[in-house]
Amino acid sequence: MTAPVRVTHDRGVRILFKVGITAVALWVATVVIDGISVDGDTAGRRALTLVAVAAIFGLVNTIIKPLIKTLGCAFYVLTLGLIGLVVNALLLWLTSELAGELDLPFHVTGFWPAFWGAIVVGVVGWLLHLVVPDKDDKD
Template sequence: MRLLTRWFISGLSLFLAAWLVPGITVAGEGWIVYAIMAVILGLLNAIVRPIVKFFSIPALILTFGLFILVINALMLWLASSVATNIFGVGFYVDSFKDAFWGSLIITIVTALLSGLVKEKDND
């Protein structure tokens, strides 16, 4: 159930980012675009993001962790490219600036909603 909740929250945050940032456009109807994009973004965040963070440790230290916002923007931009070019899903991010603002919205919405629907641990 936890995985489905996180997937739903990711899809909803992607929807809000696409709605609020003019440079993020979605081609296609319905929730399926956001669901597929949430899976792609989740996989990239699980596989590629740790590697990028490791090699960005000096930049993360120098910026007191704020460089993570740049990494998040790069992951959204990469996910958009993978979704469009490999899977044929119409989720387009026009520029790095749009990816930055979109990833900031996604981060904030995901943090807020995850805090609201925190599930009980089975300890």
């Protein structure tokens, strides 16, 4: 007989924390990058849109990015990891397309806004994790 699985709220809180950080990073990208926008009548609507898009972005990164890294391992080695910038841009662009399919008013207009936006999201997310470290980061 196997022991029952214990579900803790700690993991859920960490996921929500990461979604919140990603939402803030996406907001910064909409402010500084032409070609990335979030629409909405109110600040609350825009904030909820960013949280939803952050959740989609997290799912895209969790599901698709490991597959791309595994299948494209040689490209990562040959380019010394720089292909990762292109992959991140394409994943952000894909997130924008998925958001559009879900009628979320988040838009990335092309590859270059996605490229620079992915860099901004990565840097802002990293800086926010430095300021407010995740429990996983303390190990």
